[in-house]
Amino acid sequence: MTPCKHLLNVLLLLAAVTVGQTAGGNYAAGSPDADGKYTIAAEGIRAQFIPYGASLTNLFINDTNAVERDIVLGYDNASYYSIDQSHPHLGGVPGRYANRIKNSSFEIDGIEYHVLPNEHNNNNTLHGGPRGWDWRNFTVVAHTTSSVTFSIVDPDGEQGFPGEVISYITYTVTPYQWHIKMVALATTKKTPIMLTSHVYWNLDAFQNPNNPTALNHTLHLPYSGQRIAVDGILIPNGTILANQPGSVNDFWTAPKQVGASFDDPEILGNCGTNCSGYDNCFLVNRAQEGPFDWRSKGPVATVLSEWSGIRIDIWSDQDAFQLYGCGGQNGKL
Template sequence: MHLHARLLALGASLLPMASAETSGSKGPGPDKDGLYWIKSEGLMAGFITYGASLSHMLVKDQYGIPRDVVAGFDNATYYEVDKQHNHFGGVPGRYANRIRNSTFELDGDITFSIVDPDGKEGFPGEVVSYITYTVSDWTWDFKMVALATTKKTPIMLSSHVYWNLDGFANNETNTVLNHTFHLPYSGQRVGVDNILIPTGDILANQKGSVNDFWSAPKQIGASFSDPELKDNCGFNCTGYDNCWLVNRAQNGPYDWRNDGYVARLHSAWSGIQLDVYSDQEAFQLYSCNGQNGSVALKTTQGLKDNKDFPRTIPKYGCVVMEVEDWIDAINQPAWGRQDKQIIEPGGDPYVLQASYRFSINGTSSK
């Protein structure tokens, strides 16, 4: 079961409605559909204030055709209408992913500012977050800064975007099982029970196993015939909804911006490649096991005259890629990560930085 199917029980939801500023000052308002747009030579990105969500990301494929590679809705108002899928592209918080037993113990930009009040969903203290999105050339950068203003509280944010690098327009398949995925630093993952709650175990991803994306790139669907993949994403679930650790420090000091991607997603059909760089030390991949064809594609997606596939998102029709810290570390003191996730008034803020770099088959321009 994926994150947002269990949201309220597990301690995370979309951050609330935000206010927006463009290029550091009050900029143009949203378009007729409620989207704020920022553009560069290679990218067009549309955002909404609901959860500081990425709603549209248009990238030209290897044939020069613009592909909208993220799931969402045409109009911002629909995010509040469809309560089942209103998390598309948003910032989950105050603590993303899963918390065991729903409890814890404490001792050229667009910037969205969000205030999460004391007591919401049981979290102590007010938190003020600033989510800054930037596009430049073929790169989408974002930075998330969160401040605890009144009480000590857990904070762990992320970006919850649903990707399909074919723009849901592939005439050969309507899933992303053809996409190639690589996690070069992720030889371990967080162990979970059959409802995906962390157990406290750190598991090895053996070379050649279904969760091995580190030894070499492989298609997301490469292991779907392997019996080991059944229950991999929870009871009676075949697919991925797992948190891999990012162990770059094993090779010595590193510069997260320049010393290699933590994840790579590539579609040979569209030629679009996405390299993810981040200062975070975990990475969650979800293979859209819970999608069932109930979400319509946007007008910017799909093939209008394709009678082979309906204009909806099917099971395995997308992937979520989240940069974050180790999930449920606030309940696992032996991991030694609580200082990264428990933030106090007057102390250091919570900071997450990431760079999503697009290219065409590894080349950043045509």
């Protein structure tokens, strides 16, 4: 696997993302545009989505020179998402279980379930299997000028998972903020559920003539002094590791560029066997400070581009934060 060529991918569940500056417009609600996209907008932000995977395809804001930038990766035409068989989960909602399930099996109340494998020589299941949620079309159940809600009904036995699940994914924009709310209801049986937003960020919109990658973006994870250890194929092994000050995984003691440690020998294997980079689950340690309101306590992550001046602050109610440096991408996309 090669290091990240262009992108930074971060995963979250219930969150608010605060971004830089732009001017929103007026957009008709209810129908997609000619490219198959649903648009929502507010002051300083404009976003577009498609039913395939309930995916974010575009997020427009202005940089500090008032140039509008699309800071996420997505296809111009919505139809290509289902054509591209490399399927890098562009801006979608993987489900019903994001990330990896070891040996593609799990046990609930003494019953062992086997789900369909799709990664590492079929030794595990990634993002819900070969036909996970972001391979499917959601239903648009609501659309206003500032909000859109998608829904999916996942039947009992789909990909091997027990029980029916009904899920609603709501995206809303307010001035300079993008809000994500994900709800999933198991209606018939106990079942594992873990959802996320699989967005790839490039705050320079690939326009930086000196560096087209996201490795020059500065990242700060102020609550993440620990991470979850994994084996060679990125399956958690039950160990919690300290992100030692000054180490390749230290984004908590001070902000640093994503690619700052790529020359450090410690980076080899950090994202799996023979993989140099990041595909790591960082813990978000806030409980030691007592009761907190995640909406006001401060962002769990901040990403900044010095070139464009664009910054995103991410608030989340979750106890972990996944950082993916795109080690599985070769830059062609």
